[in-house]
Amino acid sequence: xxxxxxxxxxxxxxxxxxxxxxxxxxxxxxxxxxxxxxxxxxxxxxxxxxxxxxxxxxxxxxxxxxxxxxxxxxxxxxxxxxxxxxxxxxxxxxxxxxxxxxxxxx
Numbered sequence: 001x002x003x004x005x006x007x008x009x010x011x012x013x014x015x016x017x018x019x020x021x022x023x024x025x026x027x028x029x030x031x032x033x034x035x036x037x038x039x040x041x042x043x044x045x046x047x048x049x050x051x052x053x054x055x056x057x058x059x060x061x062x063x064x065x066x067x068x069x070x071x072x073x074x075x076x077x078x079x080x081x082x083x084x085x086x087x088x089x090x091x092x093x094x095x096x097x098x099x100x101x102x103x104x105x106x
Contacts, residue, residue: 002076015106018072023064074102
């Protein structure tokens with residue numbers, strides 16, 4: 001499966017548009033990770049725990065995107081948009097969503 005944020009794949013013709021596909025992942029954060037992230041905010045530096053969770057959520061979202069595109073008979077997804085949101089009570093969850101157009105390249 002080819003993924004692209006561009007509307008086309010250079011050197012490849014889009015044979016058929018299969019439809020819009022979406023992949024989403026919502027992951028909760030935990031209190032200990034939040035505490036250590038707060039300390040990082042005070043002393044500076046990157047929050048490795050949050051970065052790992054965001055990477056995990058992004059992988060899940062792209063896996064879902066690929067699965068849904070494959071179910072439609074696509075071999076690529078173009079025009080991908082990735083969004084990050086904080087959701088839940090007091091922003092206790094992180095959401096990553098990826099959407100694009102499933103296509104069949106010919």
